[in-house]
């Protein structure tokens with residue numbers, strides 16, 4: 001779409017003016033078409049200055065989740081981008097579109113979910129004010145390595161938040177992203193296997209980050225355990241900026257997975273605040289208290305029980321003392 005191409009050119013200029021003539025030459029369209037695209041962008045809320053002989057410059061962008069705002073050249077993750085104001089669940093939307101001919105990198109972004117899904121069949125409250133994003137990945141690796149993607153993506157979220165906000169959140173094993181002891185972001189990884197061969201068809205990586213929600217938006221049940229960037233920092237970044245940073249981080253993840261295992265494992269261990277703390281492990285009706293003593297090479301949690309024995313957990317419900325309401 002010409003609008004998106006014009007916007008991409010303006011952004012690449014970083015505020016330096018570009019003439020209508022240069023744009024029409026680069027995009028192979030008339031100057032009248034450039035002018036029309038410019039007017040359209042202004043109507044959407046973009047502030048674009050124009051000066052005779054110097055050309056057009058992008059002064060300010062509205063906080064919109066649109067392909068023009070989020071696209072960047074060279075990224076595989078997000079090369080195919082669907083931006084929606086509202087959807088039942090971005091994970092569901094990726095699955096609906098994930099026929100075999102769709103290459104990896106499809107991303108669905110939404111500003112609100114009406115049926116957001118969490119781990120263990122729970123729902124995930126997804127009011128406006130959050131950023132909801134799912135990516136279709138097709139990693140080339142043995143099935144046993146795929147579950148580590150969920151831990152890697154928590155590191156990727158920390159990278160994106162740090163890049164945009166200047167503070168690095170922590171990770172509660174396996175992949176809750178935490179700020180000030182409360183949950184900033186939830187991640188749901190879903191796999192689709194071939195029915196007959198059980199080979200991996202694709203992975204959907206779903207990420208929900210709290211940006212501008214207030215206590216009232218979270219409601220009385222969720223508010224004590226959730227936090228938004230606006231609550232933590234006094235201001236939230238633009239949704240589009242954080243979404244673009246997330247796409248950059250997921251693209252790096254996708255390029256590195258699984259070859260850069262050691263590097264991501266080291267980064268995960270540095271971010272994970274579960275280790276060294278008292279944990280309560282819930283299995284069915286059984287609840288057991290121990291101490292998390294490490295994250296092993298497969299991103300599993302090593303827990304030491306009161307009798308001194310150790311157990312390695314690769315999944316499960318783990319409450320960490322001091323986080324998310326466990327006192």
Ligand code: BTN
Pocket residue numbers: 088089090091092113115116117118119120122124132133134185186187188206207208209
């Ligand atoms: C959890 O903490 O239980 C996981 C929450 C995952 C929420 C994200 S939001 C984007 C994507 N779409 C969904 O329906 N869920 C994930």
